[in-house]
Amino acid sequence: MKTLERSFYDRRPLIVARDIIGKKLIRTLNDGSELSGIIVEAEAYEGNKDPASHAFRGKTPRNEVMFGEAGHAYVYFTYGFHHCLNLVTSSRFGKASAVLIRAVEPVSGIEEMKVRRKTNSVTQLTSGPGKLCQAFLIDRSLNGTDVTTMDSPIRLEDTSLKVRIAISTRIGIKQAADRMWRFYSKTSPYVSKSHVNATTGRES
DNA sequence: CACCCGATTATCT
């Protein structure tokens, strides 16, 4: 399967957020080893037209990647603990749009992810935006990375997977909380569920 | 330069 090119990302974020479900995320480390997973959850952020977006109030040092070319990674640090991975989408329908990758289903490098996440529970490895960045060793040093080349440390591959997609409001935001801009695999056990107890598996 | 709080997670009750 081939690396997704810029034209994939250079569309409106709602389209990309839906279409990115089922694609494979591949992280190549400095030693050449690979970690990968199938994207099962993503959200659209429409830049300067979206009150929930970091880019809503204009360009700052943190969000400037969002104002650049589609197909680059926007990685930010939040809550003093976590990194989140976004992919910049088209600027033709409003400036600075991006898609937040919220969860993947681990495919390869699972043993290494377990070490980094300090758990043996496979469903806990990458079922959340902060979790997957920890598992995939993604931090701000990768902010701005062009993800459209074969040798990029982060890239996406096309797949032939057919995924049943569900739609909902976005998670963890207060502004524009009613917009149905979250897309996820209807059947995947790897979709983020922050209200689910990690050890008991019970919903609270 | 002080203050507030966040596109989260783990752990406790």
Place this chain on the structure above:
DNA sequence: GATAATCGGGTGT
């Protein structure tokens, strides 16, 4: 359901 952990971006003084 609630909260601690812990950093730094963004805003306003």
